[in-house]
Amino acid sequence: MAWKTREEMEADERGMLASFAQKSGDSRGRIFPEPRHAYRTEFQRDRARIIHARAFRRLEYKTQVFLNGTGDHLRTRLTHTIEVASISRTIARALSLNEDLAEAIALAHDLGHSPFGHSGEEMLTLCMHGHGGFEHNEQSLRVVDLLEAPYPDFPGLNLTFEVREGLQKHRQLKTCGSLEAQIANLADEITYYSHDLDDAVDFDILSANQLEETAVWRHSHGNVKERHPEVREPELHTLIIRDIIDVQVRDVITSSAEAIESSGVATPDDVRGQERLLIRYSDELQTANAELRRFLYQNVYYHPRVAEVNRQACEMLRTVFEAFVLAPDLLGDAAAKRIESEGLYRTVCDYIAGMTDRYLIEEHVRLAKL
């Protein structure tokens, strides 16, 4: 049997995807030009580079919301990332967009996250005050452009323009980005709305009454009751979460299809020139999600059982940061080499942002003994 060449896969994309989808054969390419691959498209190749990156493997031991290791079923940055990739693919395929591109962006979107979740990021931002700050989206780009170093001929993973574009937020980019980038961005939100609710119920910090306060939960609870009137906890909440994801994904697919149609865009560059993002929720769901987001901030992210352990962890982060600034010779070799070009604070920040929760805790013990 004849095997399929990259050129044939590129032709398949042209035949099957929408005119406004980003085709891999039309990629603007890489900062350091490389010969193309025999049987992988440019975006498939980027996806593989991301999955094989060390920063990707470390996502397994980084906190999403609940401190890493506190429960076997709670999300980590890695399982969060895989869920985002899965939802991105579903939306991209339903809209005849480039699944490989949406997936690659989703897999890389959290590579720049610091250990210890939201609170870790806040603490690192504080440590970098007056030294250029810290922002996890910018950091994801630093990881793929500079900090990963698997190739002898260039720094970073040398990803395509389109995947790098997808890692930059709308305001950094000054254009809308591709539809595939917009999908990965919204899929991230859908994923954390649903799994943070799921994990919070699992972690016993939300009561049934509290959950009924949010329209998103009430609506899906109603849907599940209609379909399965007999079901009780713990199956009930699992079914509600599943319904929430389904409602969100379906809403994004239909609302985005309408928005794309009425915008009249015909090419990926038409999409980039739009004033408003075309991958979107309906106005109704947008309002319900804003309420859900407030609910999560009020009742989950800063719940004492979440915030207290994170606060203690963050104190460790600060101590380790200050120790490395005072004694840069304690840094690993690869990091120490970057001090000259990146500066001391940025080098320490990159080093700590890359750490897993457990490695930071180990470093805290090691440095305390010195």
Ligand code: MG
């Ligand atoms: Mg994320």
